[in-house]
Amino acid sequence: MAGNSDPLTPRAKLAVTAGKAVAAASRAAGRGSGSVIGGRVALKLDPDLLGRLAQHLDVILVSATNGKTTTTRLIAEALRAAGPVVSNALGANMPAGITSALAGGSDAKFGVIEVDEKYLAGVARDTAPKCIALLNLSRDQLDRAGETRMLAENWREALTGSKAVIVANCDDPLVVWAASSSPNVVWVAAGQMWKDDAWSCPSCGGVMQRPGDDWFCGECGFRRPAPSWALNGDHVLDPHGSAWPIHLQLPGRANKANAASSAAVAAVFGVPPQVALERMYQVQAVAGRYDVVQFQGRDLRLLLAKNPAGWLETFSLIDPPPAPVILSVNARSADGTDTSWLWDVDYTRLTGHPLFVLGDRKLDLAVRLEVANQQFQVCDDLDQVIQQAPPGRIEVIANYTAFQDLRRRVGN
Template identity: 30%
Template sequence: MFIILCIAKLLMRVLNLLHRGATTLPGRIALRLKPNILFNLSRDVYCICVTGTNGKTTTCAMTEKGLIANNKPCFINKGGANMMSGVVTAFIKNATLFGKPRCKYAVLECDENSLPIITAGINAKIIVVTNVFRDQLDRYGEINTTLERIRQGISNSPNAMLILNADCPVTYSLKFRCKNDVISFGVDCSSSVSVVSDSPLCPLCSARLSYHSFIYAQLGSFYCPVCKYHRIKPDLLATDICNSSFNIGEKRINMSLGGIYNIYNFLSAAAVMEHLDLCYLPIQSFGGSFGRTESFYNGNNKITLMLVKNPVGFSSCINLAFTQYGIFNSIFALNDNDADGRDVSWIWDVSFGRVSSNKCYTIGTRAYDMAVRLKYDDVKATVIENENYRQMIDTIICDNTDFVIFASYTAMMDMRHLLIESFGGDEFWQ
């Protein structure tokens, strides 16, 4: 293994010198040379896995911040490299040339489809499931398929503590599909956010769910009138919510990030801290992950970059931006590359009713599709053709106002290095 680690670490150094980011390729090569390398590198590491449709990257980054604040050195798979090769790369970075871990704790973002493969190679101590929504039908399939992959991943770790979203009937049904102990989290509020429900039926008996109150999509105080499956009182409960402030028991939390979905991310990370008997209060100052409500500044003007990749996440970001960010211009960047999903029909399930920008632009491989979709909600958009992100940057500079960019994954990656070049910041892999 010594030679394999030497090769992988040398490759990391070369990729970093080329400013390419060494997030997956070293792991891919190491797996070719030694398929069970993850088992060897993870033996003495306390592994925390985070999976689910939305919120994985932010939850991992919050958990990382919490562990470091509690003097628990940890490592994380950066840049959203959440498949097997990205996880292996993270372990290689953490290892000495002789395979010994430098940090005891690993916080691992895990793609839902990849979770069974990853947990087969590690001894996961905690598995967090943030939520389960419809996402990239051409890659993930329907919700039940995603849920089954997550269940398979959990079955590889029967002693892991499960941390589940109690407000999501799909996610919390894992309690009844797995033998693991469970810690739950949720919020006590109702919301007027208009987001299409991905799963209106009971995951246990397929009857139509009823609700005492909605939060968004299928999240809320649900109950099944047939099999009596219902939302329980969560172990960690956010109450008295006012924008980004809320209570957990007697503690008042004031988050730096906005949005009800970030309250869920906070709660999932806080549940990890609670299970480890650590203080979660330092997490509230967390300022955001790359591309996830990330801020850049053009003088006094703020540019906010928001990753959007499915109807629930897109609608939630629109609600946050147009209710809390004041006056700004919008850019909607949509690609249909493999990492985005080739099928972009999901944008027709997004609620654009709150969009009220002075100016609105679209860009990306499917810029015209996005412009047509916006037109159907009476939003007029100017198309920036030929994926010309330099022109986009010039537009931001010349318009001399705040901007919010809603971008699919590869569109975000295409433009982010130009945003850093123009306005400052760190590369995603740093």
């Protein structure tokens, strides 16, 4: 199953086979891809399986609050210029899902792996990555993940003395603080639209100063490092100062930032920026995100946003008023059960859009929109929205399980 030089042990092979069988049974029963349950079974049979599967790969880990799945996909496309890639492309980003993904990549050279922020330390320990990309840290699933500085502390400890090249966003103070414990960091100026989790210094607790795009702590001197890569409008600036155009089918500033970080990662493995960025153009949608689907004679664009930073970036993507917008929010375990984050989102940016509210927690969202003086209708289901929405493409913004619900409804 693994590279010829170091085949898997009989126990590991049994674990892989059993995991694939369970995953196939789960798919046949209509319970999703089966990757998580398959990985759990495989890890039960061989707890060291993740490390064994990774040992013949050049592993790249990608972690962040927002943009992990898309950036993982962009890096995977870029690195295919240098060899076969295995990746958890559908976003199953905890150890079981990662194990399932790697079990399918026996001939790969690179493993490009999205990792949930809470699990980065353990997965890095097991897979000995050559490169780790850190994009951002912001509030998300507060009931599960806890406070952002605790996550940054966890990352910082995990990266101390790491042999991996860390590709990190120098515009996010929490990421910089986490990455600074590593001896080998490539800084990327990828930008940061959402700043509300980084007003106090992660190093000393002092007040962060933010003149223009710069930042520093006025008390301890912790400051933004000089980047060697930078997003500059529609271009990536490389360490030599050359500007490479970004041509993406994915919309928005955030995806240009993801492309800049991805180009920096590709360069670690010898793929030139021009080649990397050209290959990224192939990506049209990522696990349904950004897809435009037809449903009951209407065009719907599906946008995933699951926390304040993500919603802020997504609002900048949508068609101008009076484009109708659906907002759908659940609070199941995969979303985080705490919806207090809705109060951190600036809904006045939606003024002028006819708004339609769906999801398990639609009333939580309705109260928040009422306070923001927005005009909206609470609906029972997507069919009711279609009947009532004015003409034009409908923008659909949903958090994680609400997004999956909507994809199932439109047959995507």
